[in-house]
Amino acid sequence: MNKVEVLTRRTERLDLRPVRDEDIDTMLAYHTDPRVYEWLLRTEIDPAAFRKARLGAVDDPRDYSVVAELDGRVIGDGMLEITDGMGQDHAPETQGCQALLGYILDPAYAGRGIATELATELLVMAFDDLGVRRVTAGCYVDNRASARILEKIGMRREEYAVKDSWHQTRGWIDGASYAILREEWQR
Numbered sequence: 667m668n669k670v671e672v673l674t675r676r677t678e679r680l681d682l683r684p685v686r687d688e689d690i691d692t693m694l695a696y697h698t699d700p701r702v703y704e705w706l707l708r709t710e711i712d713p714a715a716f717r718k719a720r721l722g723a724v725d726d727p728r729d730y731s732v733v734a735e736l737d738g739r740v741i742g743d744g745m746l747e748i749t750d751g752m753g754q755d756h757a758p759e760t761q762g763c764q765a766l767l768g769y770i771l772d773p774a775y776a777g778r779g780i781a782t783e784l785a786t787e788l789l790v791m792a793f794d795d796l797g798v799r800r801v802t803a804g805c806y807v808d809n810r811a812s813a814r815i816l817e818k819i820g821m822r823r824e825e826y827a828v829k830d831s832w833h834q835t836r837g838w839i840d841g842a843s844y845a846i847l848r849e850e851w852q853r
């Protein structure tokens with residue numbers, strides 16, 4: 667399967683696919699909503715840079731970003747970024763053996779299990795199609811909805827870090843990191 671085929675997927679309610687130029691304005695509308703960037707690492711977006719980065723993703727061998735459509739409308743996006751594992755001497759085993767998971771949803775569609783459905787499919791992509799051995803994710807501990815999603819999809823909280831994470835309005839607050847190994851993953 668080529669990359670576009672890997673990124674083009676169907677779940678119970680969602681169509682996932684690579685980002686297209688015509689999606690960018692819709693994505694910018696929810697990415698710049700304070701309810702969304704409250705919990706993101708980027709709170710300010712330069713639209714031109716956003717467009718360039720999103721459209722360039724398909725040519726980046728480590729970037730497996732998708733948009734999620736519900737009934738033909740883009741309502742969110744998901745990310746899998748291939749990362750290296752820990753290990754000695756940059757051994758070949760460590761190269762590209764992990765993926766970092768993320769998701770963002772238009773708040774108009776929140777509370778319906780949609781981000782969980784998206785994240786679940788991203789795990790399928792990571793383990794079945796990309797063949798990584800471990801998937802990781804992180805969130806502010808106060809982002810209860812995100813922490814709950816990671817728990818619901820079977821990820822284990824591996825670190826609870828006290829006041830390690832800077833937040834533009836809350837200051838230094840607690841962060842958590844999660845992971846799941848392929849052998850632990852249950853479809």
Ligand SMILES: CC(C)(COP(=O)(O)OP(=O)(O)OC[C@H]1O[C@@H](n2cnc3c(N)ncnc32)[C@H](O)[C@@H]1OP(=O)(O)O)[C@@H](O)C(=O)NCCC(=O)NCCS
Binds near residue numbers: 810
């Ligand atoms: C976080 C986000 C993805 C959630 O999307 P969603 O589609 O509403 O999430 P789901 O409905 O799939 O699941 C949310 C879960 O969190 C729970 N939840 C929501 N708000 C909560 C809160 N304040 N406290 C505790 N649990 C909460 C929901 O009840 C649900 O769990 P349940 O199924 O056991 O009832 C969405 O709000 C978003 O895009 N936020 C901004 C971006 C973001 O935070 N991305 C993740 C960065 S780490």
